[in-house]
Amino acid sequence: MKKIILSGLFFLMLFNAYGQQEAQYGQYVFNGLYINPAYAGYKDEIYFQAFYRAQWTGIKGGPRSLSVSIDAPVSDGKLGLGALISTDKIGAQTSLNAMGNLAYRIKLNDDGTRAVSFGLGLGVLQMGINGSLLTPNEIGDTRIPTGNQTNIVPDARAGIQYSSERFFIGFSANSLIAPYLTKDKNFDILTMKAESHFYLTTATIYRLNEDLIFKPSFLIKDDLHGPTSVDLNAFLLFRDKLWLGGLYRTSMKMYPKKNLQKELSNKSALGFIAEFFVKPNFRVGYGYDYSLSKLSAFDHGSHELSIGFYLNTIRSQKKLCNCF
16 A cells, blocks of 8 residues: 555656645644735734745655745835745655745725735745655656656745735635646656646634634635645634644535546645744744545655744734734
8 A cells, every 4th residue: 555655746747747736734823924915014023934834744756845934024114025935845856935025005995904905926936846756656657757857947926915904805816827827748658747726715713702812714725736635724812822723624615616526525634723923023833734545554644843933013013913
C-alpha cells in the first residue's frame, strides 16, 4: 500500500499535472496576506508573520510548506505594502514564490474601521522537479529528467476585500500570469505547469461576554481542475489571550470539471488550532489536522507552527480585538 501512495504522489506530477501547487494552511484565518494581496496594511501597523506546515507526516514525499511575510500601512492608511516569500515541496516537486503586494484602501467611515481594499501583487515564481528523487516503474524512462529541472517566470495576483470590526470577506486570484508562461509542448520529458488558484474567505465575530468572543469562518479554494476545497472553522477567544478552535476540511464538485474523477471521496481532514498571545503584540500558534481519507492508515497527521509580531498603533489598540 505504501508503494501505491508513493506512486500516487509521483503521478500527481505527470503530464503537467494539477497537483497541490499552493500550500494548504489550516491557520489561513491568521495568514491573510498569503491568500489575498488586498490584506496588506489591514492591521494599520508593521506586521510580521511566518508559517510552517508539515503535511502527511510519516509518508515519504509529503508536502512541506513555509511562508514568511511582512506588511505595513503607508500614506495615512490609504495604501498598504507587503512582501511575501513562500516555498512548497511535495515529492520531487518544489516551488518558490516571491511577491511584492500593494493594496489601495477606501475608508467607508470616519474612523476607518469599515473599508474596501483592492490589492495587486507582482513577483516571480520558480517551479522545479528533481529527477533524482523519482523512482521509475521502468528502467530507462526518458520522461524523467536528469537532475534538477527549473523554470522561473514572472507572476501576478489580485484581490478585493471588505472589512469592519465584526466582519470580513475577501476574494482573490493567484498565479494569474505564470500558467501562460510555463506551458511546455515537449511531452517527451516530465515538466511542471503552474495553475491559477482562487480563494473566497469570510469570517465574523460575536462577543458572547466580556471575556469570550466566538468567530466562525470558511475558506473556499479552487484551481478549476481539481476538487473545490472547503475549510470550515470555529474559534473561541478567551480574554484576548487564547484562540481555541476546530477545523473541518472537505471537497465538493461545485461545477462540471472534465478531468475530475467521480469516485473521489469528499472527506478530507479534521483538526484543531490554538493561538496564544504571549504579549499583546506577539502570538504563537499550532495546528493539527488528521486525514479522513484512506491516507489516515499511513500518515501521522499534519502539523503547523506559526508566529506573528506587530507594532501597536493608536488605531490598532482601539479595535474590538485582534480578530482578523
